[in-house]
Amino acid sequence: MSTAAQSRPQPDRLLLFTTVLLCAGGLIMVTSASVAFAYNQHQSTFYYAERQAAWLLIGFVALFVLARIDYRRIRPLAPAGAVAAALLMLLVLIPHLGVSVNGARRWFDAGPLGTFQPSELGKLAFAVFIAHWIDRNSHRMGQFQQVFVPFAAMLAGVLVLLMLERDLGTAIVTVGIFLSAFWAGGGRLRHIILLVAGLGLGFIAVTLLEPYRMARLTAFKNPWADPLGAGFQATQSLYGLASGGIFGVGIGHSIEKYGWLPEAHTDFIFAIVGEETGLIGTTLIMLGFLVFGIRGYRASLRAPDRFGMALAASITTWVTFEAFLNMATVTNTLPITGVPLPFFSYGGTALATTLAAVGLLLSIARRGSGSALRNNRQSDETFDRGRRNRRTPVSGARGRASVPR
Numbered sequence: 001m002s003t004a005a006q007s008r009p010q011p012d013r014l015l016l017f018t019t020v021l022l023c024a025g026g027l028i029m030v031t032s033a034s035v036a037f038a039y040n041q042h043q044s045t046f047y048y049a050e051r052q053a054a055w056l057l058i059g060f061v062a063l064f065v066l067a068r069i070d071y072r073r074i075r076p077l078a079p080a081g082a083v084a085a086a087l088l089m090l091l092v093l094i095p096h097l098g099v100s101v102n103g104a105r106r107w108f109d110a111g112p113l114g115t116f117q118p119s120e121l122g123k124l125a126f127a128v129f130i131a132h133w134i135d136r137n138s139h140r141m142g143q144f145q146q147v148f149v150p151f152a153a154m155l156a157g158v159l160v161l162l163m164l165e166r167d168l169g170t171a172i173v174t175v176g177i178f179l180s181a182f183w184a185g186g187g188r189l190r191h192i193i194l195l196v197a198g199l200g201l202g203f204i205a206v207t208l209l210e211p212y213r214m215a216r217l218t219a220f221k222n223p224w225a226d227p228l229g230a231g232f233q234a235t236q237s238l239y240g241l242a243s244g245g246i247f248g249v250g251i252g253h254s255i256e257k258y259g260w261l262p263e264a265h266t267d268f269i270f271a272i273v274g275e276e277t278g279l280i281g282t283t284l285i286m287l288g289f290l291v292f293g294i295r296g297y298r299a300s301l302r303a304p305d306r307f308g309m310a311l312a313a314s315i316t317t318w319v320t321f322e323a324f325l326n327m328a329t330v331t332n333t334l335p336i337t338g339v340p341l342p343f344f345s346y347g348g349t350a351l352a353t354t355l356a357a358v359g360l361l362l363s364i365a366r367r368g369s370g371s372a373l374r375n376n377r378q379s380d381e382t383f384d385r386g387r388r389n390r391r392t393p394v395s396g397a398r399g400r401a402s403v404p405r
Helices: 003-007 013-042 047-068 071-091 118-136 144-164 168-184 189-209 211-221 232-244 269-301 306-330 348-368 377-384 397-401
Strands: 099-101 104-109
Touching: 013 047, 013 269, 013 348, 047 348, 071 118, 071 144, 071 306, 071 348, 104 118, 118 144, 118 168, 118 306, 118 348, 144 168, 144 189, 168 189, 168 306, 189 211, 232 269, 269 306, 269 348, 306 348
Parallel strands: none
Antiparallel strands: 099 104
16 A cells, blocks of 8 residues: 555544444434324324434535534634524524423524524534633643633533523533543543532532422432323333333334324434334444444544544534433433434434534544554643553653554
């Protein structure tokens, strides 16, 4: 193989292939899970499937465009993108502009495509911005007042917007996005622990102040105590998972989707997956997200700069952490938080934005391909700041380990 061919950036085909498979499975399951609800609400069996397919097409266009360009070219847009996302999240709160569903105001009317949710776009905009900000402050990441306090203030500002939208699930995922970028960028562990403790107290407070969140917490403890009331969604989800057995009842043959399980095609689609494809299907999906996480964090470790490292870490955490929260909710391992299953749950903005983020992740992986073996001193200092050194403290060992093989 020629030197030029070896130096040419190579795409992460496994990451792309895994994403395509997850999206294909998601479209099949949205089609299956939504047919009854779509016909009942819109007299069209494939109403939601058609809109999901349209957003899927938009998302893959964004994915391939962003995967082919150098991710560093979007960096100058980071501040403007974050401001625009925050303004949209404010505008959606204005009556007659935002659409209210179940008491929450998080959406704009997108006409034929359904609805548009600014907070989903905000995940990507804030991930890019915080990676840009961390890189600009890389020389002082260990400082409390100059770095940690402004970082915590920015995160608090975003969380306030999400709490006004009554979107606790997105708030939790956003915390994961910010903290993973902060950690990958060289933030101190004690600062992260302090912030997590403060946020934990804050989430407890907002839970106690909202009666419906307290009801969810009570139902989580024992959903069978009120199976036709507060525990209805949790118990029906568990019924769906249990009835699938090992191999499932077959695609399209779910019973729960016929009005028994609320949000069957959105937040609780994993229960329909379990019912129709059984343990085999749910295990394959979990393996898919595991592979996605491994390849995503690999791209972060191999990123050629700190901006790419922080951005790849935040995107990977976003997708995998969101998937974990959704599966934990559906299996009643955690209280209901309203988090979608990436690539599967119906929701055009979430699907297209997530695919755009994967495009950036593929761009980082492409530019970092083959560069992970360089592991120079600067890269080591990024990960070792505030932690135990990963390498043996033998004279010259670091230098020998950085030689490409």
